[in-house]
Amino acid sequence: MSYVQLRYNFRLYPDTSQREALARAFGCARVVFNDGLRARQTARENGEKYLSDAELSRRVTAAKSTPERAWLGEVSSVVLQQALADLNVAYRNFFNSVSGKRKGRKVAPPRFRSRKDNRQAVRFTANARFKVLDNGRLRLPKVGDVPVRWSRGLPADPSSVTVIRDAAGRYFASFVVQTTEDETMPPVESEVGIDLGLTHFAVLSDGTKVTAPKFLRRAARKLRRLQQDLSRKQRGSSNRKKAAVLVARAHARVADTRRDWQHKLSTSIIRDNQAVYVEDLCVVGLGRTRLAKSVHDAGWASFTGMLEYKAARYGRTFAKIDRFAPTSQTCSACGRLDGPKPLSVRSWTCLCGTVHDRDVNAAINVLAQGRWDNSNDRGAQVRPPAMVAPRGEAVIHPDAACSTRSVEGISVL
Numbered sequence: 001m002s003y004v005q006l007r008y009n010f011r012l013y014p015d016t017s018q019r020e021a022l023a024r025a026f027g028c029a030r031v032v033f034n035d036g037l038r039a040r041q042t043a044r045e046n047g048e049k050y051l052s053d054a055e056l057s058r059r060v061t062a063a064k065s066t067p068e069r070a071w072l073g074e075v076s077s078v079v080l081q082q083a084l085a086d087l088n089v090a091y092r093n094f095f096n097s098v099s100g101k102r103k104g105r106k107v108a109p110p111r112f113r114s115r116k117d118n119r120q121a122v123r124f125t126a127n128a129r130f131k132v133l134d135n136g137r138l139r140l141p142k143v144g145d146v147p148v149r150w151s152r153g154l155p156a157d158p159s160s161v162t163v164i165r166d167a168a169g170r171y172f173a174s175f176v177v178q179t180t181e182d183e184t185m186p187p188v189e190s191e192v193g194i195d196l197g198l199t200h201f202a203v204l205s206d207g208t209k210v211t212a213p214k215f216l217r218r219a220a221r222k223l224r225r226l227q228q229d230l231s232r233k234q235r236g237s238s239n240r241k242k243a244a245v246l247v248a249r250a251h252a253r254v255a256d257t258r259r260d261w262q263h264k265l266s267t268s269i270i271r272d273n274q275a276v277y278v279e280d281l282c283v284v285g286l287g288r289t290r291l292a293k294s295v296h297d298a299g300w301a302s303f304t305g306m307l308e309y310k311a312a313r314y315g316r317t318f319a320k321i322d323r324f325a326p327t328s329q330t331c332s333a334c335g336r337l338d339g340p341k342p343l344s345v346r347s348w349t350c351l352c353g354t355v356h357d358r359d360v361n362a363a364i365n366v367l368a369q370g371r372w373d374n375s376n377d378r379g380a381q382v383r384p385p386a387m388v389a390p391r392g393e394a395v396i397h398p399d400a401a402c403s404t405r406s407v408e409g410i411s412v413l
């Protein structure tokens with residue numbers, strides 16, 4: 001039996017006193033995080049050795065009995081310990097990145113948290129005795145029973161809940177649930193490769209071209225206009241504050257709309273295919289223009305994340321092509337490497353006579369490469385792909401795309 005860890009996100013509606021209690025929790029978690037970071041920085045400047053996780057934890061407990069930090073006792077101690085856990089993970093990621101143990105994009109050292117950060121969050125684990133009550137409210141220690149909009153049920157008891165306040169002033173609960181529920185879909189024959197396109201959001205190896213719907217593009221345009229308005233307002237003025245709220249709201253609306261649309265798209269792709277292969281986003285970023293990246297990048301990361309967790313959940317195969325594979329330069333029919341092509345070239349004819357749509361050809365190559373990688377893992381027999389780049393050219397990007405797994409409701413990014 002395999003376990004799948006899923007995240008379920010729901011909107012929360014805390015009342016005034018609960019909002020105040022949450023503000024205290026956000027503040028205390030921030031202070032504990034920043035105190036820990038400062039203590040480690042000071043130790044380093046003084047040439048002392050790295051302060052252990054246990055030592056930081058001990059200092060937080062000690063701080064509570066000092067007059068300057070006595071108010072830390074007003075929030076659940078689990079919240080404070082989880083803030084330290086975040087700091088410890090941030091340090092470990094940084095160290096592993098420096099030493100090369102962690103592949104991919106370099107990780108920056110931890111930074112101080114600010115009350116002005118767009119996203120404030122605290123995490124309660126099971127031993128903090130948070131509880132979903134029979135009346136549907138979420139009981140949080142030292143906060144109260146907070147109303148939740150349940151858009152679906154939880155399949156099992158959650159192991160933790162993160163409470164988030166976003167830039168638009170909305171509150172969310174993000175539950176982590178470990179599930180063994182067998183939701184495997186009946187097997188199907190077809191497999192698909194996906195090219196994360198320039199002119200299209202995605203192009204499938206069966207020739208389907210997926211474009212972001214009009215309403216989404218319209219909402220994105222409106223957001224851009226509001227952002228321009230904001231940038232023209234004088235710093236510190238009340239007009240600027242008002243404009244910032246409008247931007248945050250429009251941003252949240254675009255994100256919600258995009259998410260709904262991506263959920264539908266990813267569900268149908270997973271339902272219709274036994275295996276789904278996509279290019280690694282880091283590779284996409286390397287090979288393509290800054291413009292395309294800015295237009296689609298955030299969307300791609302969450303979309304491939306959805307494909308990944310839905311595949312795990314419904315018993316499908318999902319894999320990323322993590323090699324620098326020249327998917328748009330190789331003929332998917334004969335395997336000939338045709339050399340780089342400017343982005344304006346939308347179709348081309350190979351010497352073998354095959355006429356290619358640039359993006360569909362790339363998607364077919366993604367599919368072939370994915371099958372090849374997959375068969376190497378399992379020892380099955382498949383036709384070798386048109387192109388295989390040497391392992392030495394591998395570009396691995398483990399974090400951006402696969403960290404978030406959100407299930408319906410509202411994502412919290």
Ligand SMILES: [Zn+2]
Pocket residue numbers: 331332333334335336350351352353354
């Ligand atoms: Zn050819």
